[in-house]
Amino acid sequence: MEAPDGGEGPTGSSRPGSTSSRSAPGAPPRRARARRGEGERLRDEILAAAEALLIATGDESALSLRAVAAAVGVSPPAIYLHFADRAELVFAVCERHWLQLEEAMAAAASGVADPVARIRRRGEAYLRFGIEHPEHYRVLMMGRPGDTPERFTDGRLAGSAGIEVVADDLREAIAGGVLPGQDVTEAAVLLWMAVHGMVSLVISKPGFPFPPPDQLYDRLFTMAVRGLGASR
C-alpha cells in the first residue's frame, strides 16, 4: 500500500529510468513513444490489446483500462488520449467485430440466388459469429439496456443483425410465391429471435447437452421457415 502504482518509484530525486534497464520483472516492455504525427498508432494498439484481453479473459468486466494499458506497455492515462472513457473503448472494440459480423453475413449470402437460402446462410454466419466470439456477442446483444453508448442504438444493432436485408429477402420470397404474404419485418424479427435464442443459450449454458450446433441450426431454421408458411 506504500507504493500505490508500479511500486518501483523512489520518492526521491533520481530521474526515472535514468539508469540501465529498469523494467518490472514480468512486465511487458515499455512501448516506444510514437513519432510526431503518429499518435494515432496508439489507438490501434490499444484496440488490439483490448480485443485480445476480451477474448483471453472471456469477460467484458475484466477488461480494465489498467490491464489494457499494461498490455500495450503504456500508462493508464494514455488511454484517454484516444477514448473518452471505458465504455467508449469497450464499444470501439466491439464495433470492429460488429463490422466483421455484417461482412460475414453479407459474404455468406452473396452469390446465392434463392432468397430463403440467403436467409439461411445469414443466420448461419450469425450463429457462427456468436459462438466464436461469445464476449463480443454478449456486449452487443445481451448487455443491460443503458450500458450501451448512444451510438449503438437498439435500432442500429437490429439493423446490423440483418432485419432489413432479411425483410427484403422475405419480400422476394413472397413475390416468388414461396411464402404467403405477411408482415416481413415482423417475420424477420421472429427469425432474429429464434437464432438469437440459440446463440445466447449455447454460449450461456455450455454444460447443457445440446445437439451439435449444425444439426440444431438445421432443425431450427427448418422449423422457422416452415412455420412462416413456406410451401417448401
Next chain:
Amino acid sequence: MEAPDGGEGPTGSSRPGSTSSRSAPGAPPRRARARRGEGERLRDEILAAAEALLIATGDESALSLRAVAAAVGVSPPAIYLHFADRAELVFAVCERHWLQLEEAMAAAASGVADPVARIRRRGEAYLRFGIEHPEHYRVLMMGRPGDTPERFTDGRLAGSAGIEVVADDLREAIAGGVLPGQDVTEAAVLLWMAVHGMVSLVISKPGFPFPPPDQLYDRLFTMAVRGLGASR
C-alpha cells in the same frame, strides 16, 4: 484515505455508541437483535432485502453485501452468518423466483386438456416471468457460464425451463396425431430457444420497436408449432 471505513471512528478509547442515539442521518434504523432461537429470521430478511435491491437497481452487479446489510439494518459480516459468500446470496435470491417460475408455468398449464395449448400457456408464463423479472431472468439464463454455483447446473435449469414437461406434451400431441413423429427433446429445446430468444431480446433491447409482446408471442408460437409440423 485516512479513515477507510465509516469515518466517524475516533481512534481513542471512547466506547462506540456510548452516548445518545448515534445513528447516521439517512441510515435505516438499526435492526433489533433476534431472540435466542430465532437467528434464522435474519436469513429471510436478508433475502427479502436483496430481492428488493435486485429489482430496484435492475442490476445484479449492484447487489453488494454492504448494500444488503445496510438495507436490513445489520452489519456486513452478519451476512456471513447465513451465506457462505456473495454468490450464494445472489443465487438464493434467484432460487425463490425460480420456483415461482416453475409454479407459474405449472399453473398456466393446469386444467388444459390439449397438449399443444399447454405448451403455449407454459411459454406464455415463461415469457411473462422474464419480462417482469428481467434481472432474475438474467442471472438464471443469461449469466456467464462459471458465475453459476454448482447447485444450478445447466441441466437443472433446462429442466426447470420445462424441457421435460414440454417433451411429454409433445409426445402426447404426437400420439394424438396432431404432430408428426420426431425427437421430442430436440423439439422442446427448439421451443425453449425461440421463447428465450424473445425474452432476452425484449429485455436487452427495450429501445427496439418490437411489436406488442402478446401479438409477437402469438406469432412466434404459431410459427414454431407449425414449423414442427402441426396439422393444425
Next chain:
DNA sequence: TGTACATCAGTGAACGCGCGTTCACTGATGTAC
C-alpha cells in the same frame, strides 16, 4: 544556419471509491448444577 517556441505524445502520482472478507470481540439469554 541557429535558435526560440509551440505542439505532440505521452508519464507519475495521486484521489477517492466501494467492495468482499476476516478477525477478535461483546452483550444478552438461556441452561445446568
Next chain:
DNA sequence: TGTACATCAGTGAACGCGCGTTCACTGATGTAC
C-alpha cells in the same frame, strides 16, 4: 433460588484490492523566423 457458564446473534474495525479518472508535468520533435 442463585450463579457460573456456554451459546447465540450478532458488531466494529480493519485489510487489501483494483478500479476509473484527474492533474500537473516532461521531454522529444518539428517549425517559424
